Amino acid sequence: MTIRCDGTRVRVEGNPSRWQRIDNLFGLQTLDECVAVYNHVLATYDLPPFTKNTRFSHRQSADGKPSSLIGNGAEITLIDWTRNHAVGKGREQSFIRGLSSMQIGRGRKPKLYPDGNTCNWAEGSTWQMDKLYRKAIELKRNLLKSIKKNDEVSPETHRYISDLIEYCETYGVVREEHSLRQTLLKRHNLQFYGCTTENDFYHHLKDIENAMNTIQISHDEHQSIAHQLLAAGAVETLRQANTTMSYFSMWQHGTDLREVMKQSQFYQHKARLKTIGIDIGQKFDVSRMCPTLKRSDVIEVKPLEVPSWYKMPVVAETNILPFRAYA
Structure with a gap:
């Protein structure tokens, strides 16, 4: 927390929900609670507390620019809301x-x-x-x-x-x-403490x-073909699982495995893959399956x-x- 004072104005920066706490997973709920933390700290340094605005006046501005309001209490320049x-x-x-x-x-x-x-x-x-x-x-x-x-x-x-x-x-x-x-707060007149409530901010938090x-x-949740084979007990070793997965990849890219494998090998790997719901005897159709998707x-x-x-x-x-x- 940072406190600045130039003799006429006091400025406090920092998260009041985090003040003197280990964490702020759950913090303060109201503006009054936040200001109370600031005032508690200011009091320890004999500085005046933040007060609510009760009256306003127009502040003189440069030529050609609209005047702005100034209150007799604390002004909010930035506020964070969390849930x-x-x-x-x-x-x-x-x-x-x-x-x-x-x-x-x-x-x-x-x-x-x-x-x-x-x-x-x-x-x-x-x-x-x-x-x-x-x-x-x-x-x-x-x-x-x-x-x-x-x-x-x-x-x-x-x-x-x-x-x-x-x-x-x-x-x-x-x-x-x-x-x-600050730009948003001033545009919607939300900067004056005491003249705004928590409900006035909710419109901007949706x-x-x-x-x-x-x-x-x-x-x-995705899982590789090799690890699915191991989990299903279709193979005994990771090496066997990787071998079957390599043939699966060839099938996935359009290769007719019957033309590149012996018949016994083809049916061996087909049996393994069928235990996890994949039939390499059929043509791969990407629109009907996502082989690595375990759960959605x-x-x-x-x-x-x-x-x-x-x-x-x-x-x-x-x-x-x-x-x-x-x-």
Whole structure:
């Protein structure tokens, strides 16, 4: 968290849901709770608290430009909204990849990261940025990595973080994040604290949800022919499985195996492949089969429930992580 004060104005930057906490998988729910965290920190440095706006006046502007409103309280310059989706263990990338095929809002194009764990829309925009990412991976990369470098972290904290990551992996947690920037807030008069409610923002948080309602995403599990043969007990060794798979590949590309193999070999490999539902005695038809597709399920999205052991945020709690002030 960063505090700036020039003698007439106080500015605070930082995530109040993350303040003095190990994580922020589940955070604060209201604007008042967020401001209460900021005010708690400001009070420790004898700085004035943020207050709600009660009256407004027009600010003088340059010639030729429309005037703007200024209030007598705190002004919001950026706000992030998040929620968690449970899509099922191992299905996070399929879910993110599926939604990355769609533009959202007014033509905001998706950007899928190479690892498939993150997708955002309108990155770098001064209006709004939307994002989906795999929460377990984010916790491993940032939180788990940082505490391993800190020898002062207690064993209980290590266990708590490990349980949190395991919980996210078990339920397949995908984080949805909306960052509303200053341009949008001013255009819709959402910047004045005390004159807006949470409901006023919800209209701007529906783009990803609308995309989810118009697309059906499936999770496909693929397995090589060789490993399918081994799993079905059709062969005894991986070498035998690979040999049969090589003949399968020839058949898949249009080769008549009867012309390149002895009859006994043909029926041997045919018998093996039939155990996994493939008949090389028939001509391969790509429109009727996907030989490596083991399973395909439609992904069902559910809201993530808070586990009983989770440590929810407390506004006045300041004994979890140290706070440093830099001059």
